[in-house]
Amino acid sequence: MKVAIGGEDGLQVLREVLRTLPVAAALFDRDMRYLAHNEGWLPAHGEPAGRDLVGLMHYDVLPIRDEWREVHRRCLAGGTEDRGEDFFVRADGQREHLRWKVAPWRRPDGEIAGVIIYVERITEQVETQHRLAERESMISDLFDQSPVGLNLCSMEGLWIKSNPAFLDIIGYTQEEADGGLSYWQLTPRKYDADEMTQLEHLRTRRRYGPYEKEFIRKDGRLVPVRLNGFLVEREGKAYIWSLIEDLTTQRALEGRLEEERIKAIHASKLAMMGQMAASFAHEINNPLGIIDAFAFTLENAIAAHDAAHIDAAIAAIRDATARAGKIVHGLRKFARARDEVAQVQIATVVDDAMDLCRARIRTHGVQLEVAVETSASVRGHAIELSQVVVNLLNNAFDAVADAPSKWIRLSAVDRPDVVVILVEDSGSGVAADLDADVFRPFFTTKPVGAGTGLGLSISRSIVESHGGTLRLDRSVPHTRFLVELPR
Numbered sequence: 001m002k003v004a005i006g007g008e009d010g011l012q013v014l015r016e017v018l019r020t021l022p023v024a025a026a027l028f029d030r031d032m033r034y035l036a037h038n039e040g041w042l043p044a045h046g047e048p049a050g051r052d053l054v055g056l057m058h059y060d061v062l063p064i065r066d067e068w069r070e071v072h073r074r075c076l077a078g079g080t081e082d083r084g085e086d087f088f089v090r091a092d093g094q095r096e097h098l099r100w101k102v103a104p105w106r107r108p109d110g111e112i113a114g115v116i117i118y119v120e121r122i123t124e125q126v127e128t129q130h131r132l133a134e135r136e137s138m139i140s141d142l143f144d145q146s147p148v149g150l151n152l153c154s155m156e157g158l159w160i161k162s163n164p165a166f167l168d169i170i171g172y173t174q175e176e177a178d179g180g181l182s183y184w185q186l187t188p189r190k191y192d193a194d195e196m197t198q199l200e201h202l203r204t205r206r207r208y209g210p211y212e213k214e215f216i217r218k219d220g221r222l223v224p225v226r227l228n229g230f231l232v233e234r235e236g237k238a239y240i241w242s243l244i245e246d247l248t249t250q251r252a253l254e255g256r257l258e259e260e261r262i263k264a265i266h267a268s269k270l271a272m273m274g275q276m277a278a279s280f281a282h283e284i285n286n287p288l289g290i291i292d293a294f295a296f297t298l299e300n301a302i303a304a305h306d307a308a309h310i311d312a313a314i315a316a317i318r319d320a321t322a323r324a325g326k327i328v329h330g331l332r333k334f335a336r337a338r339d340e341v342a343q344v345q346i347a348t349v350v351d352d353a354m355d356l357c358r359a360r361i362r363t364h365g366v367q368l369e370v371a372v373e374t375s376a377s378v379r380g381h382a383i384e385l386s387q388v389v390v391n392l393l394n395n396a397f398d399a400v401a402d403a404p405s406k407w408i409r410l411s412a413v414d415r416p417d418v419v420v421i422l423v424e425d426s427g428s429g430v431a432a433d434l435d436a437d438v439f440r441p442f443f444t445t446k447p448v449g450a451g452t453g454l455g456l457s458i459s460r461s462i463v464e465s466h467g468g469t470l471r472l473d474r475s476v477p478h479t480r481f482l483v484e485l486p487r
Contacts, residue, residue: 011035014105022310023302024119027105030076032058035114044121045088046096063088075102075115084295085126097126101302118302120314125321149225149244157183160239169225169246171218186216198229202240206231212247224251235461290320290390297355319383344382346412346419346485347372352382353389354410361397367407374412376419378485380466385485388459388470392423392481395455399427399479418468419487424480430472438472 011027015036018025024044026037034053043049045062053061059069065088071081082101089095101118143150149166153159162177170177170186187195191213198208209228217223224247232239294316301309350372361368378385393410400406409424430438439456456470463470468485 017305020307021305022307026117027114028058028117029114032072034058041119044098044119046090046094063091071102072115075104076112078104078112080104082299085122096121097123125317128321149246151242151244153183153240153242155238155240159183166244169223169244170215188214188216188222202231223248235457235464291317294320341380342382343377344380344385345377346374346421349382349385349389350410350412350421352386353393357390357393361393361408364401365406366397366400369407369409371411374414374419376414376487378419378466378487384462385466388462388483389421391455391459396423396425396427400425403427417486418484421483422480424476424478427479429479435472
């Protein structure tokens with residue numbers, strides 16, 4: 001970045017520009033004395049506004065670490081540096097987080113006359129992210145370290161997620177159990193009548209148990225267990241959370257102490273654990289993608305002194321951070337973080353999604369074709385609908401990343417009574433035998449760690465909450481997902 005300024009008039013113009021920037025900024029000479037700063041400069045550093053710093057030495061005004069002084073020296077030598085997240089400690093001991101950029105400014109003859117520093121205070125965002133990480137870690141620890149078996153399954157009995165204590169009870173590995181075994185496979189048929197009673201309790205009371213039965217372990221042994229469970233719902237579909245106690249030790253005691261029998265042991269037992277969060281896998285890739293995309297946009301906008309796009313990027317980052325928090329807190333209903341219901345133009349939804357994805361797609365050599373041939377509106381939540389399109393575009397990008405021909409087509413067209421959004425890519429396609437799985441929660445074809453398996457499931461729930469449908473379109477040779485929304 002090169003900024004050339006000539007004479008006092010040029011400095012005055014730059015001072016006026018600094019005052020209009022929505023981010024904190026200050027202009028310094030080669031001795032790091034203030035030549036100008038805007039009203040946001042001191043508040044960005046945790047100090048009250050209103051103080052005039054012109055003529056003062058930067059290092060006498062704010063706590064400047066030695067490494068920052070080195071940055072200043074390198075930039076006074078012609079470099080430009082930035083950092084997406086940094087911190088300093090105020091005089092009162094409070095830590096403030098910020099992002100910054102330092103660039104030289106030059107006289108018309110090319111000589112470096114000082115530096116310009118841009119700063120954005122991000123303490124609230126960083127603290128929010130830390131709180132979210134702590135809560136996610138706490139929930140994960142509760143799940144993994146619980147001495148009681150925990151299991152999430154569908155109403156059909158397919159096991160979706162199991163904790164180590166439950167896997168110890170049944171003797172299977174995580175890979176063998178989750179997504180591969182069902183409740184009914186490991187339940188002896190003699191319990192069928194009792195099972196129907198518990199299912200009826202689920203439908204009428206939304207919970208079942210305490211209920212004692214046996215599971216068939218992988219080695220064929222029968223394990224006595226006690227179950228309690230309750231219903232949870234996602235995208236209008238019911239699932240069952242079960243708490244499973246291994247009664248093997250208890251049954252052994254009962255055998256040795258027949259006189260005491262099961263009632264004495266039952267009396268010493270308390271119901272364990274109330275309702276827990278319905279999911280321990282969190283779908284925040286999209287809000288993080290939004291934050292990353294708009295951070296990139298913000299960096300470019302700051303460099304270009306583009307105030308409008310700076311405001312928009314900051315607002316989008318804050319919205320995405322807030323939405324990430326809502327996803328973590330509300331994942332039991334698959335991220336129903338919403339803006340207000342309004343008439344939403346599909347063209348705007350597509351534009352918003354493209355703003356988030358365009359740079360990532362095109363900078364990786366992927367040809368992107370966009371055709372919006374509708375002016376239709378739908379009634380709903382703009383943020384959620386944009387999230388659907390972002391999900392589909394990101395999936396398409398991942399699908400074509402290693403393809404010999406890399407292209408993605410995004411279109412929006414009118415059809416009778418509905419508006420259709422189509423996302424098609426040149427990837428290898430979805431295998432025919434996976435049609436029933438692609439929208440199932442926690443299912444993913446991506447490598448371990450590359451996806452949560454919740455994106456399509458959440459997208460479908462969003463579309464269906466708007467009265468529409470999301471499906472895999474097999475009428476074309478490539479992978480195409482089709483969204484239909486009532487106009």
